[in-house]
Amino acid sequence: MTLFSSARQHRSPRLVPPFSIQSLQKNTIVLDKGKLNTRTKQTSRTRTTSTSFRMYYNRGDLPIKMEYLTGGDKIAWTVDIEKLDYSLYLPLFFDGLSETKHPYKTYARQGVLDLLAHGGDKIHPVIPQLILPIKNAFNANNLEVMCTTLKVLQQLVVSSDLVGPALVPFYRQLLATFNSFKVKNLNCGDEIDYSQKNNMNLGDLIDETLQVLEMHGGEDAFINIKYMVPTYESCFLN
Template identity: 55%
Template structure:
């Protein structure tokens, strides 16, 4: 509290001085009728929270894994923990298993995260022609993983999306109609790079920088998406510049 002209005022509140009198300003909502009244000050607008991480919802991958319905197990070897397949990945039903593994991208706990990400890698490597028919079923888990806006989940999802694009012919072109569902979050995080001056950012070496991963993903989408890829990317990410036309 502070004393001025014999009156007590709270020093933490904004004041208005008129004719030797001091009046405390009342904080009101911005763009409201009250903001036009005297002795008022507009409150700062709330943060939009576009980059705020969302809490991931429970995944079907965890439910199926706890039931023991996946033909996988942990292989303890000299190189650490890895996946041991009870059935060769190329013999699996991709319409059933691949969307479930992509749904596991939202997992960040062990061993669910390790199984989901390594399982995606192995199935895309051995899938060949089985991957293309399943692409429409992968859009929903990819969108939900990107919408979490959680950095570890974003990194894993971008790595999986890059591998999906190059896993089989025509997959990149098949993804073009779904750019409106996948690219809004990429547009938000496209410029999330740290300005460290002359210091070294080791995240670039480990391929963990979100801004660089998004740029790599957009370039792969343009290269493998056919002639309509660039115009659709440009519509959703206005700051993207073509690497094929330039």
């Protein structure tokens, strides 16, 4: 017997998931389903990374503070919002859309809306820097995050006449996950805390967002949406 074959025989058995191809192989141990779920959750926690927004917040580098009012808490800016460097702060606050815990999500979501409301012509040049944070939020596999990001995307599109057409080249990245969620009747409910439309399901919200993209994206918008979401029908035909 060679040294190689001897070492192979004494190799520790591998842990493999149940009902998988690996479970039919030699020198393997099939994981119990409960243990598999535990390992999966542990892996998910390990892969979770903090956003840049959280890092800036924890360091006290964001020009915002919380105001505690009788009608509800809101954030306040410690500097004139119109004088902010949008190339720094707008992508940073968009990065915070992936956050699910207070106070990070509260500051990020309200901060994004404030920046979009006051940004005007300063928003359009920053569009390429917003694509990855939006994509990360859509890929977070979190209903609250996805619903919130869809509404923010709508606000982004209508924030300036230049934004809609500027987003068209990025549809392949932005709309990549829409097909898998478009047919799902997942109730967003009050997850969209600043929306007037309660009880809207995720499929309807995606349709609404696609319509906003088409209406404000120019003549190339529809064909590019259709390429990524084949089931979408133009809102101009209705």
